[in-house]
Structures are given as C-alpha cells and as structure tokens.
Amino acid sequence: MNYQLPKLSYKYSDLEPFFDTKTMEIHHTKHHQNYINATNLILEKNNIKNIKINELLLKLDNLSISSKQKKLLRNNAGGHANHSFFWKILKKDTKPNKIILNILKDNFSNLENFKKIFEKKALNFFGSGWIWLVKKNNLLKIITTKNQDNPIMNQINNKSLEYPIIGLDLWEHAYYLKYQNQRFLYLKSFWHVLNWDKVLSLFLK
Ligand code: MN
Secondary structure, eight states: OOOOOOOOSOOOGGGTTTOHHHHHHHHHIIHHHHHHHHHHHHHTTTTOSOOOOHHHHHHGOOOOOOOHHHHHHHHHHHHHHHHHHHHHHHHHHHHOOOHHHHHHHHHHHHHHHHHHHHHHHHHHOOOEEEEEEEEEETEEEEEEETTTOOOOTTTTTTTOOOEEEEEEEEGGGTHHHHHHOOOOHHHHHHHBBBOOOHHHHHHHH
C-alpha cells in the first residue's frame, strides 16, 4: 500500500457553522479516500513504490506509463495532494499577523482587496477545480487549476516553482450540502476557517 488517508488534527464538527460536519466527513472519508484508492491501484499496477506525493506530481510527465494511466494518475494523485494540503490550512478563528498583512499589502494593496480578488476569481471559475495563492520568487499570485491539477505539476524544467500557500477546493462536493448553488457563501465562509498561522509558515518555508 502506498498512500493512506491522513488523520485530521481537528474534528469534523470543529469548523461549524462555516464548513459543516457532514460535508467534512464525506469529503474526507469518501472523496479523499477515493482519490487515494485509485492512486494506489495505478501505482501498484505499474510497480511504482515509495515515492512522496509531491515528487510524484513533479515527475508525472516523465513516467513511462500509458497516457491513459497518466491521466488517471494526474487526476487522482492530484486529488490526494490537494486534499492533504487543504485539510492542513483549515482552522477556525485565526487571524493574519503583521507579517502576513504586510506581505498581502505588498502584493494586493491590503487584506480586503486580496479577499476581493480571490473571491471574484473563484466565483468566475467555471466547473470543477481549485483556486490557489502561490508563491513564486517571493511574489504572490492567485491562480486557478482545473479538475485536480496542482500548481507544482508540469514544473520540472521550470526553475522558479510556484508553491501553494492557500488552496481552496471549488468542486461542488466541497460545499453543495450546505450552500447548494451559492458558491459565494462558501467563499465567504472560507475566511472564517482559513488557518493564517499555517499560511504564514508556508510562506516562510
Ligand atoms: Mn474535494
């Protein structure tokens, strides 16, 4: 067995009322688990072992497996990496400290403007995917990726990598039970459960 479902450092109910218990439970134990199961199956089939998930994503294009398997692996290994990241940046009621506020000021004028740009981009993103705040050469930018693509994919020959600092799941399964078609309410709720302490440590890394 290669990858396993990571344990969360909080209870499914800890992010209420912003991210609801039922969604958190299904998202973690069903959706994330399915990405892991499918990834493990492909890796076993192709005799790929002992590789860290980010390393796998970086190597994806260079693996000697069929393009069909590669596509499956891209979606599922991406799903595993993205969700593992996502759980780690969630915690209720943290606040951005001075360092983070200054970084956001340098890149987006201020915190409120950053949130506005992030929300607008997330709202206008069509279909299933993710929105990210990424760090590239000490600069921050907001990007979106479709399906389960991840900012570090396809960057093996690119010297200046983009590292995720914030990532938000824009698939309907992440919010439909509570917010239905109202993605905007889900975006607003995200700011209450974003772990700014983790964001800072990711930026400084
Ligand atoms: Mn998801």
